[in-house]
Amino acid sequence: MIPGPQTGRDLDGLRSSRLLFAAELSSGAVHDRELDTPGVRTATRMREVPPRPVRLAQQVVYKLGRLGYERQVVGPLVRARRSVLGDRAGGPPRFLVRVDEFPHFRAWDEPQRFGSERFERFDEIMAAAGVPYLLAMLPRVCHEPLVPLGNVQNGDGPRARWGPDDFDSLTDGGARPLDAGESAMLARLTKEARVSFALHGLTHRTRFASTRRHSELCGLSAPQTAGLLDTGIAELALHGVSTDVFVPPFNRFDANQYGILAERFKVVCGGPESIGTMGFQRTPQWRGESVYLPSYAPFYGHAAEVLPAVEHAIKVAWGLWVPIVLHWGWEADAGWADLERLVSVLAQYAVAWEDFIAAVEGSI
DSSP states (O other): OOOOOOTTOOHHHHHHHHHHTHHHHHHTSSOGGGGOOHHHHHHHOOOOOOOHHHHHHHHHHHHTTSSOHIIIIIHHHHHHHHHHHGGGOOBOOEEEEEEEEESOTTTTTOHHHHSHHHHHHHHHHHHHHTOOEEEEEOSEEESSTTSOGGGOEETTEEOOOOOTTOHHHHSTTOEEEOOHHHHHHHHHHTTOTTEEEEEOOSSOOOSOSSTTTOOSSTTOOHHHHHHHHHHHHHHHHTTTOOOSEEOOGGGOOOGGGHHHHHTTOSEEEEOGGGHHHHOSOOSSEEETTEEEEEOOTTSBSOHHHHHHHHHHHHHHTBOSEEEEEEEHHHHHHHTSHHHHHHHHHHTTTBOOHHHHHHHHHHTO
């Protein structure tokens, strides 16, 4: 799309507005020049990452339920659409279903609980309902992923920690490649048009022992970050997988790493944990050269928690992109029934990720 007159608007905000009205712009129901309203500008303005004390405060307020998706994200975006479309602003929500992760990051240590055979049941349920989804992919599986690399024991004692820009030592012996079952599952999924893929780090091993700081990326230098991402991209390519989407392990990356991610991916995902590093941001939003797509409760959680939120969004007809995050391991532990109920409702409204990527490309 050729940019129209800016009239003082920032480019990120302009692109975000086009994404908000992607269906109407595509159909010709509205034109680019009609999106320059005060309501649209306010709702789509890209906000800077706030200082750390503010981010920590936002995390607390979010957990208390006073900073929430419907009030702080949906409300302004719905009002923005009404400022342009009036009574035509409503419509079915466009659910973007993301699934974390395959192979499961604990598959090495608990193969019976998190192995390929258990994941196969998850995919069967999604396929039977006809729900397209994005699968966050791990190129490698590591032992004890919640133990930082320097503390993992091997025959010679703890593995040495890495230097400031030493990517090779960061991954030295810390993980295995996909096994035969995982490779076979991936080969089958790549033939399914309903499944899209995201890179989910490299091994999903945390660099920090504290549960409040779990991250594979935070604290890495720019060369280390680039090395980890490029290695992951290359290893997925060996399995015939390419992707425009990144899902950060533990939903955490440093704000100063965003530019490195944006150079490689059209969409960068996030979750509740991202509030601590990026602040509470509206979703989806253009930031630089990619779209930032965090997901928040009640659309981030167990299927039993997500279902009433989905039913509500359908009833009130938001007409918005709504990112949903499910964890297939949680649904396996719950016995699958909640997932089956959820996907029976989602089936009519879930949107293929290729359609979202096309809308992202069309908003440039």
